[in-house]
Amino acid sequence: MSVTFERKSDTLIALLSGEIDHHTAAEFRESIDREAEMLRPGLLVLDFGGIGFMDSSGIGLIMGRYKNAAAYGGSVRVINAPPMIERMMKLAGIGRLDVL
């Protein structure tokens, strides 16, 4: 797994690549939180374009970042979610949190 970051004004884009499961989610989480805590961006964009597999740990990852961002007034958006990932997000009702 790897995460690379891009910053555009008040937006932090995290480009995720690899597979997300309970094991790797911890590494993704630490990496994203470290950067987001430092920059406190108005918008955190999670780019799933490089994710080849994700179980529900990925949903936990999104929900956790959403809560963290909301705590300091920021928001989270998920982009480039493959159809499989969107299916799971809808199962979780994450579409209703307006992150997709």
Add this chain to the structure above:
Amino acid sequence: MKSKAKNEMKLVIPSNSANESFARTAVAAFMAQLDPTIEEMTDVKTAISEAVTNCIVHAYRDTIGTIWIEARIYDDGRICISVKDKGCGIPDVAKAREPLFTTGGSERAGLGFAVMESFTDKLRVRSAVGKGTTVTMEKRIAQRYRHDG
């Protein structure tokens, strides 16, 4: 009538989280002989990943135990997979199967059983507190017919 499996596999692993990837990949490699679509294969991999994660996060929380995975394939294209642990067991299986219910902390979505149910055709959960849990899943892989000539 109970049909006979045409092939089967067994995998026994310790509940290290690094084995989540190994477990789903091993079952996916086994089911490849059914010639599944990528989507069917991903469905099964996701369901296995959820079942194994439950063993690690819940059944053997803060400990390392053994996980038994068995898969059988049948002539009609079905694959049946069981994931068994001898961990703490689930006091209320119906509650545990509700979407968004979790005892796994704020980073867990509580979707494990919902995903297993949605991504396979049949899900059965048998659990006894203090004895362990066995999750059995079944999925039918669409048979594609060969056009020769």
